[in-house]
Amino acid sequence: MRSERGWLILAAMVGAAVVASVLIRPAAPPAVLLVLGPLFASHRLTVRATAGLAGTAVALAALPSGAGDAPYAPFAAYGPVVSVLSVAAGGASAVLSARARTGDRAALERMTRLAELAQRAVVRPLPREIGGLDLALRTRSATEGALLGGDLYDATLTAAGPRLLIGDVRGHGVDAARVGAAVLCAFRQTAAAEPDPVALAHVLDDRIAPDLGDEDFVTLLLADFGPGEVRLVNCGHPPPLRTGGRMKLLEAPNPSPPLGLAPRPSLQRVALGLDQRLLFYTDGLSEARNARGDMFPFDRRVQAALAAPTVEEAVADLLDLFHQHTAGGERARGGDDLTLLLVQPTVGVLGGEPGRALDGEDRRPPLRST
Numbered sequence: 246m247r248s249e250r251g252w253l254i255l256a257a258m259v260g261a262a263v264v265a266s267v268l269i270r271p272a273a274p275p276a277v278l279l280v281l282g283p284l285f286a287s288h289r290l291t292v293r294a295t296a297g298l299a300g301t302a303v304a305l306a307a308l309p310s311g312a313g314d315a316p317y318a319p320f321a322a323y324g325p326v327v328s329v330l331s332v333a334a335g336g337a338s339a340v341l342s343a344r345a346r347t348g349d350r351a352a353l354e355r356m357t358r359l360a361e362l363a364q365r366a367v368v369r370p371l372p373r374e375i376g377g378l379d380l381a382l383r384t385r386s387a388t389e390g391a392l393l394g395g396d397l398y399d400a401t402l403t404a405a406g407p408r409l410l411i412g413d414v415r416g417h418g419v420d421a422a423r424v425g426a427a428v429l430c431a432f433r434q435t436a437a438a439e440p441d442p443v444a445l446a447h448v449l450d451d452r453i454a455p456d457l458g459d460e461d462f463v464t465l466l467l468a469d470f471g472p473g474e475v476r477l478v479n480c481g482h483p484p485p486l487r488t489g490g491r492m493k494l495l496e497a498p499n500p501s502p503p504l505g506l507a508p509r510p511s512l513q514r515v516a517l518g519l520d521q522r523l524l525f526y527t528d529g530l531s532e533a534r535n536a537r538g539d540m541f542p543f544d545r546r547v548q549a550a551l552a553a554p555t556v557e558e559a560v561a562d563l564l565d566l567f568h569q570h571t572a573g574g575e576r577a578r579g580g581d582d583l584t585l586l587l588v589q590p591t592v593g594v595l596g597g598e599p600g601r602a603l604d605g606e607d608r609r610p611p612l613r614s615t
Contacts, residue, residue: 279302279303279305279306279332280299280302280331280332280335280336280339282298282301282302283295283298283299283302283335283336283339283340284335284338284339284342286298286339286343287339287340287342287343287346288342288346290343291343291347292340292343292344292347295339295340295342295343296336296340296343298336298339299333299335299336299337299339299340300336302332302335302336303329303332303333303336305332306328306329306331306332306333307329369399370382371398371399371400371586372400373557374591375400375402375407376402376406376407376470377406377407377470377590377591377592378407378409378470378588378589378590378591379555379556379588379589379590379591380400380556380586380587380588381555381556381557381559381560381561381585381586381587381588382398382560382584382585382586382587383560383561383564383583383584383585384396384398384582384583384584384585385529385582385583385584386582395413395414395415395416395421395422395425395527395581395582396411396412396413396414396425396527396529396582396583396584397410397411397412397413397414397425397428397429397463398410398411398412398525398584398586399429399432399433399436401432401433401436401437402437403436403437403440403469404437404440405440405469405471406469406470406471407469407470408436408442408467408468408469408470409467409468409470409525409586409588410432410436410465410466410467410468411465411466411482411525411526411527411584411586412425412428412463412464412465412466412482412504413463413464413482413527413528413582413584414428414461414462414463415460415461415462415463416461420458420461423456424453424456424457424461424463425463427452427453427456428449428453428463428465428504431448431449431452431453432445432449434452435448435449435452442467442469442476442477442478442510442512443478443510443511443512445467445478446465446467446478446480446504446508446510447508447510449465449504450480450504450505450508453504453505454505457504457505461505462481462502462503462504462505462506463480463503463504463505464480464481464482464483464503464504464527464528465478465479465480465481465482465503465504465508466478466479466480466482466483466485466525467479468485468523468525470517470588470590473516473517473518474514474515474516474517475514475515475517475523476512476513476514476515477495477497477512477513477514477515478510478511478512478513479497479500479501479510479513480501480502480503480504480508480510481500481501481502481503481504481506481508482503482527483526483527483528483530483531484496484497485523485524485525485526486523486524486526486543486547486551487515487517487521487522487523487524488521488522488523488524488548488551488552489518489520489521489522490520492543492547492548492551494543495513495515497511497513498511498513499511499513517590518590519589519590519591519592521589521590522551522556522559522587522588522589523587523588523589524551524563524585524586524587525584525585525586525587525588526583526584526585526586527581527582527583527584528581529581529582529583529584530567530583530585531543532581533567533570533571533581533583534571535570535571535572536572541567541570541571542570546566547563547566549562550562550563550565550566551563551587556587556588556589559587560585560586560587563585563587564585567583
């Protein structure tokens with residue numbers, strides 16, 4: 246029984262059963278069993294309720310029991326006193342237990358609240374629009390009760406235009422959250438001041454090195470948006486998915502290891518029109534398996550889902566496909582962290598005229614028509 250009323254009824258029933266046994270078989274000495282009611286109560290009820298039941302048990306133990314003390318001869322005269330003291334001792338123990346439990350629970354609630362506030366300070370909600378980009382985000386942590394897990398994401402507006410980050414820390418739980426927080430803090434400290442996304446990837450790798458263990462690493466994808474294009478730096482992260490007239494995974498031409506594993510970041514320039522969208526995601530999507538062990542497919546159903554009228558509707562439809570795929574599968578029973586971030590440029594994307602590099606140089610390679 247989860248409710249306090251249920252536990253109160255249970256404790257009262259135990260006490261009533263003991264009293265009934267005294268009335269039915271007065272020769273038996275079960276008075277000490279009266280303490281069972283307060284002991285049950287101490288697991289769920291308040292200190293006051295437990296103390297009330299303990300007092301009632303002591304009062305019942307003090308009632309005359311007829312022939313109930315006969316088996317204790319020659320100590321029959323002390324039988325009632327021993328029973329009352331035993332019940333009183335058990336009741337006091339129950340009250341102390343209830344007091345300790347409620348104190349621990351209050352402390353746990355305070356710490357949980359502080360942990361939640363700390364997580365919210367790190368995991369900032371993304372705006373629906375930033376610098377001419379429409380954004381839609383869906384996340385799920387594999388760690389119960391955690392807002393920050395192995396996945397990480399953020400967005401900022403630089404002088405050149407909007408910049409997005411998405412990444413995935415190896416592992417789950419507290420250690421992954423700690424490393425993820427380190428990446429986000431380093432990104433927020435340097436993202437607006439460093440115009441070159443390749444240099445930024447190196448800076449992030451250096452900044453988080455003290456927080457990484459021997460086997461730790463972080464996949465990372467940086468995206469700088471300008472008129473008609475997006476500049477990507479991918480360090481071991483799943484490639485973004487571009488949709489529009491057709492759907493294409495934007496594989497990095499020069500793959501780089503993740504942060505923490507000697508990354509070799511390079512710049513990938515991709516054309517992005519106003520009628521196209523980019524899906525950023527973690528391997529919680531791409532490696533999600535169904536009951537047969539098949540991975541999540543990027544097929545026509547995904548293309549149709551991502552073509553919904555708004556990015557919010559599109560990412561919601563994609564999440565529905567994910568749930569359909571994983572129903573009964575490994576990922577449905579816990580699985581990995583999941584992050585979906587869908588963006589679409591609008592007419593007001595910042596960054597100057599098409600063809601101007603973010604670092605101020607006028608010469609650059611032509612757009613990669615991938």
